[in-house]
Amino acid sequence: MFEVTINGKRHRLDVDGDMPLLWALRDVVGLTGAKFGCGKALCGACTVHLEGAAVRACVLPVSAVAGKSVTTIEGLSADGTHPVQRAWVEENVAQCGYCQAGQIMSAASLLARKADPSDDDIDAAMAGNLCRCGTYVRIRKAVRRAAELTKGGAGR
Amino acid sequence: MSGGAGEGLGRRALLRAGALAGGGLFLALASCKREAKPEGAGAEGAAAPAPAAATEAAREGVEVNAFVVVHPDNSATIRVAKSEMGQAVRTTLALMVAEELDLDWGRARVEQAPLDAKRFGDQGTGGSASVRGAWTTLREAGAKARALLVAAAAEKLGAPAEGLKTEASHVVDPASGRRVPYAELALLVGKQKAPASAPVKDPNDFKLLGREHANVDAPAIARGAARYGLDVRKPRMLFASIERAPVPGAKVASFRADAALAVRGVKKVVEVPAQGPDVNVPSGVAVVADSTWAAMQGRKKLAIEWAASPHASEASAPHLAEMERATSAAGRELVNRLGDPDGELAKARAVVRARYEVPFIAHATMEPMNFTAEVRGDKCLLTGPTQNPEWAAKSVAKALGLAPENVSVEVTLLGGGFGRRLNPDYVVEAALVAKQLDAPVQVVWTREDDLRHDFYRPPALHVIEASLDAKGYPHAWRHRLSTAAISATIDPEAKEFGLQESTGASTMLYRVPHRSCEYTHAPIGTKRGWWRGVHTTHTVFAVESFLDELAEKAGKDPYEYRLALIDELKVDRPKPNKDFPWSPDRLKAVLKTAAEKAGWGKALPPGRGAGIACGIDHLSYAAQVVEVSTAGGALRVDRVVCAVDCGRVLNPNGARAQIEGGIVQALSAALKEKISVNGGRVEQSNFDDYPVARINEAPAVIEVHFVNTDLRPSGLGEPSVPPLAPALANAIYRATGKRHRSLPIAARPA
Numbered sequence: 001m002f003e004v005t006i007n008g009k010r011h012r013l014d015v016d017g018d019m020p021l022l023w024a025l026r027d028v029v030g031l032t033g034a035k036f037g038c039g040k041a042l043c044g045a046c047t048v049h050l051e052g053a054a055v056r057a058c059v060l061p062v063s064a065v066a067g068k069s070v071t072t073i074e075g076l077s078a079d080g081t082h083p084v085q086r087a088w089v090e091e092n093v094a095q096c097g098y099c100q101a102g103q104i105m106s107a108a109s110l111l112a113r114k115a116d117p118s119d120d121d122i123d124a125a126m127a128g129n130l131c132r133c134g135t136y137v138r139i140r141k142a143v144r145r146a147a148e149l150t151k152g153g154a155g156r
Numbered sequence: 157m158s159g160g161a162g163e164g165l166g167r168r169a170l171l172r173a174g175a176l177a178g179g180g181l182f183l184a185l186a187s188c189k190r191e192a193k194p195e196g197a198g199a200e201g202a203a204a205p206a207p208a209a210a211t212e213a214a215r216e217g218v219e220v221n222a223f224v225v226v227h228p229d230n231s232a233t234i235r236v237a238k239s240e241m242g243q244a245v246r247t248t249l250a251l252m253v254a255e256e257l258d259l260d261w262g263r264a265r266v267e268q269a270p271l272d273a274k275r276f277g278d279q280g281t282g283g284s285a286s287v288r289g290a291w292t293t294l295r296e297a298g299a300k301a302r303a304l305l306v307a308a309a310a311e312k313l314g315a316p317a318e319g320l321k322t323e324a325s326h327v328v329d330p331a332s333g334r335r336v337p338y339a340e341l342a343l344l345v346g347k348q349k350a351p352a353s354a355p356v357k358d359p360n361d362f363k364l365l366g367r368e369h370a371n372v373d374a375p376a377i378a379r380g381a382a383r384y385g386l387d388v389r390k391p392r393m394l395f396a397s398i399e400r401a402p403v404p405g406a407k408v409a410s411f412r413a414d415a416a417l418a419v420r421g422v423k424k425v426v427e428v429p430a431q432g433p434d435v436n437v438p439s440g441v442a443v444v445a446d447s448t449w450a451a452m453q454g455r456k457k458l459a460i461e462w463a464a465s466p467h468a469s470e471a472s473a474p475h476l477a478e479m480e481r482a483t484s485a486a487g488r489e490l491v492n493r494l495g496d497p498d499g500e501l502a503k504a505r506a507v508v509r510a511r512y513e514v515p516f517i518a519h520a521t522m523e524p525m526n527f528t529a530e531v532r533g534d535k536c537l538l539t540g541p542t543q544n545p546e547w548a549a550k551s552v553a554k555a556l557g558l559a560p561e562n563v564s565v566e567v568t569l570l571g572g573g574f575g576r577r578l579n580p581d582y583v584v585e586a587a588l589v590a591k592q593l594d595a596p597v598q599v600v601w602t603r604e605d606d607l608r609h610d611f612y613r614p615p616a617l618h619v620i621e622a623s624l625d626a627k628g629y630p631h632a633w634r635h636r637l638s639t640a641a642i643s644a645t646i647d648p649e650a651k652e653f654g655l656q657e658s659t660g661a662s663t664m665l666y667r668v669p670h671r672s673c674e675y676t677h678a679p680i681g682t683k684r685g686w687w688r689g690v691h692t693t694h695t696v697f698a699v700e701s702f703l704d705e706l707a708e709k710a711g712k713d714p715y716e717y718r719l720a721l722i723d724e725l726k727v728d729r730p731k732p733n734k735d736f737p738w739s740p741d742r743l744k745a746v747l748k749t750a751a752e753k754a755g756w757g758k759a760l761p762p763g764r765g766a767g768i769a770c771g772i773d774h775l776s777y778a779a780q781v782v783e784v785s786t787a788g789g790a791l792r793v794d795r796v797v798c799a800v801d802c803g804r805v806l807n808p809n810g811a812r813a814q815i816e817g818g819i820v821q822a823l824s825a826a827l828k829e830k831i832s833v834n835g836g837r838v839e840q841s842n843f844d845d846y847p848v849a850r851i852n853e854a855p856a857v858i859e860v861h862f863v864n865t866d867l868r869p870s871g872l873g874e875p876s877v878p879p880l881a882p883a884l885a886n887a888i889y890r891a892t893g894k895r896h897r898s899l900p901i902a903a904r905p906a
Binding site: 015016019020023026027028030032033034035036037038039040042043045072073074076079080085086088089090092093094095096097098099100101104122123124126127128129130131132133134135136137138139140 | 240241242243244370371373374375377378379380381382383384386387389395420446447448449520521522523524569570571572573574600602603809810813814816817818819820821823824842843844848849850851852854855857858
C-alpha cells in the first residue's frame with residue numbers, strides 16, 4: 001500500500017511497488033491524461049510533475065513516489081486556464097493531440113524554472129517530448145506565448 | 157483516390173467513395189432538457205459510445221438529418237463520420253456542414269459518428285480524401301438540412317420559402333423581420349418532404365469556411381480530457397498484452413500459462429490464432445489482467461516456443477540485392493513507355509545513371525496500436541482508434557463468424573494514424589481475445605510491439621538512366637524501380653503492382669520524348685502498408701534528386717530547369733482523374749511561388765545551401781525550398797518554404813498545420829528513420845533504436861503559401877511530404893558537395 005498525493009488529493013494505492021506511476025494513474029486511479037508512448041522514458045508522453053518537476057511516469061515506480069506529491073495534466077489547473085494550456089489553445093498547437101499533455105507538462109515545468117526561456121532553452125527542455133504529427137514549430141511559439149502570458153500577470 | 161489513377165487498387169477498394177446516405181430524414185424525439193455543453197465537449201462525445209440510432213445528441217434533440225442534431229436551446233451537434241488523427245477533420249468537416257446550414261458555430265459541438273455506412277457514407281479516412289469527398293456530399297447534406305428548416309419556417313410563417321434567409325441557427329423573414337430559431341423548426345421538419353437536392357453556397361458567400369478557426373478539440377486536449385483509444389474505460393474491463401510471432405508466419409508451438417497466471421493481477425492466458433493475409437494477425441499469446449502493467453509482466457513469463465517459418469531466413473541485405481538485380485535489367489512490368497528510350501539510350505554518347513535507395517520505415521504513431529472489444533453472445537462491440545471502421549467490422553465479423561451487422565464500432569480520437577490505422581489487424585486481434593473472455597478487454601500494444609508489427613513503408617530501389625539533348629534537356633529517360641509491393645501484403649495472389657508502386661515516377665510531368673518506367677516486385681514476409689504519401693515518399697525523392705543531377709550536368713539552374721520541362725503527361729497509362737487531371741500549370745505555379753517566396757537564387761554564405769523540389773501527391777501540388785546549414789558538420793534545417801495548391805483552403809489554420817506537420821515528419825524520415833530485417837525479424841524496438849525527429853531537429857522556420865485557392869479542393873494530409881526529402885538532399889549537395897542518394901541521411905551529412 002502506497003500513499004501518494006495526486007492533484008492535491010491523497011490516494012492509497014494497493015499495487016506492487018514496482019508498478020510504474022503511469023499505470024497506477026491510468027489503470028488504478030483512473031486519470032488517463034498522462035499517456036503511454038514508449039515505456040522507457042524516450043518519448044515524454046507520460047510526463048507529470050513530481051514535487052513540481054517534470055518526470056516520466058512510465059519508468060517511475062510507485063514505491064519511489066510514496067509520500068510525495070504528483071501533478072498530472074488534469075491537475076495543472078482547475079479549468080484549463082494555466083498559461084501553458086491557454087497558449088496551446090491560442091496557437092492551435094495540437095494535431096492528433098496525443099503527446100500534448102506531456103508537452104504541456106514539460107513546458108510548464110520549464111517556465112516554472114525559467115520565466116523567459118531562450119529558443120535554445122525551449123529546444124533543450126522540450127527535446128524529450130516526441131510529437132509524430134510534427135507540431136514542433138508551434139510548440140516553440142506556444143512556449144514563448146505562455147511565457148508572455150505569465151509575465152503579463154495573466155496566469156491563473 | 158490518390159495521384160490520379162496511380163492509386164493502389166487495394167486502398168482504392170477499401171476507401172471507395174460510397175454514395176452518402178445523408179440528406180434523408182431521421183427524426184428522433186426530443187427529451188428537451190439538455191444545456192449546451194462548453195467548447196470541446198465533442199471530445200467527450202467520442203468516448204461515450206452509443207448505438208447508432210440513439211447517440212447522446214439524438215436523445216436530447218432533433219435529428220434534422222444524419223449529420224445534424226438541433227437541441228432545444230438552439231445549439232447544435234454536428235456528427236463527423238471521418239476519423240480524427242490530427243488532420244483537423246472534426247473541425248473542417250463540421251465547418252462544412254455548419255456553413256451550408258448557417259449554424260451558429262459558437263454553439264455547435266462535434267460528435268463522432270459510430271460506424272453506420274448506410275447513414276454516413278464511406279467512413280474510411282485516408283488518401284487525403286476527406287475534404288475532397290465532403291466538398292460535394294457533406295455540403296449537400298448541410299444544404300438539404302437547411303432546405304428542410306426553411307420549408308418548415310415557410311409553413312409556420314406563411315411566407316414563401318424563396319424569400320427566407322438563414323443566419324446563426326435562425327430562419328429570418330426579411331419582409332417581416334421575424335426570426336425563428338432552428339430548435340423550433342426542427343420539431344416541424346418531420347412534416348416536410350426531404351428535398352432530392354439542394355443548392356450549395358457559392359464559395360464567395362462563405363462565412364465560416366476559409367477563415368481562421370481553432371481545432372474543436374484543442375481545449376479538451378490541453379486539459380488532458382480528450383479521449384483516445386487507450387483512454388477507453390468500461391465496467392469490468394480487463395487489459396491484455398500479446399506476445400506475437402517475431403517472424404512472419406511463425407506459429408505458437410508451446411507456452412507456459414502457469415507462470416504468467418502466477419503474476420499478481422493476471423486473470424487469464426489465451427492463444428490468438430493467426431489470421432489470413434487479408435488482415436495479417438500474427439499467431440500469439442495474450443495475457444489478460446486487471447491492469448496493463450500486470451498483463452505486461454505476465455507476458456514476460458510465457459516462454460513461448462515458436463514453430464519454424466519459411467520467412468526465418470529473410471533479411472534486408474539479400475532483399476536489397478534482389479532489388480539490385482531487378483533494377484539492373486528490364487523490369488517484370490512495363491508501367492508505361494513513350495518513344496524508344498532503350499534504343500535512344502543504347503546509342504547515346506553519354507548516359508547519366510543514378511541509383512536511389514530508401515528503407516522500410518515505420519508509422520510510429522504516438523499512441524501505440526490498441527482496441528477495446530467485447531463479445532456478448534452473437535454480438536461484438538468495438539471501441540477504439542481506426543481509420544477504417546467498416547473494414548475493421550467486416551474483418552472482425554469474418555474472424556469471429558458473426559453477422560456483419562452484429563459488429564458495432566465506436567471510433568475514438570486517434571493518437572496519430574498516417575495510414576497505419578487503415579489496417580484492421582489490431583482490431584481483429586482484440587476481438588479474438590475478447591471472444592475468449594466474458595468482459596470487455598483492451599488490447600494494448602507496447603512500443604516494441606508497434607514498431608515490430610507495423611505495416612511498413614516498403615524499401616525501394618530506383619535506377620534512372622538518361623541522356624541529354626544538345627540543349628541539356630533529357631532526351632531519353634528509363635526509370636527502373638523495385639519495391640516490396642504494398643498490395644501484395646493483403647493480396648498475395650495479385651500479379652500487377654507497377655502502376656500503383658510507381659506513382660510519382662511513371663506520372664512525372666517532365667517532358668522527355670523517350671521515357672519508360674519499369675517495375676519489379678521483390679517479395680518479403682515483412683508487411684507493408686500505406687505511410688503518409690505512400691509511393692511518392694520514394695518516387696518523388698528519386699525523380700527530384702535526379703532532376704537536380706541532370707540540371708547540373710546541363711549547367712542549368714535546377715529551378716529554371718524544372719520550369720522549362722514541366723509539360724503535359726503524354727504516356728497512355730495511368731489515366732488521369734476526371735475531376736482532377738494533372739495540370740502542368742498548377743505544378744509550375746507552386747514551383748514559382750516557392751522559389752519567389754524563398755528568394756531562390758540569392759547568395760548564401762559558405763556551408764549553407766538551398767534545394768528545391770516539387771511533386772504531385774493525392775491530386776494536390778506542392779513545391780518546397782529547403783535551406784540548410786552544415787556548420788561543424790552538423791546539419792541544421794534553417795527554413796522550409798512550401799507552396800501548395802490544394803485548391804480552395806477551407807480551414808487555413810488546420811491546413812497550415814498539415815503542411816508543417818508533413819514537412820517535419822518527412823524530415824524525420826529523410827534524416828533518421830530506418831527499419832531493418834534480420835532472420836525474418838524487425839531489428840528495431842523503440843525510440844532509442846528507431847529515432848524520430850525531436851524539436852531541436854525541426855526547421856527553425858516553416859513558411860506555407862497557398863496558390864490557386866479558387867479551385868475545387870483536393871487533399872492536403874499528404875502532399876507536403878514528398879518534396880521534402882529531395883529538396884533536403886539537393887540543399888545538402890549545394891552546401892557540402894555531397895550527394896545523398898540513400899535515405900536516411902546520416903546525422904552528420906557533410
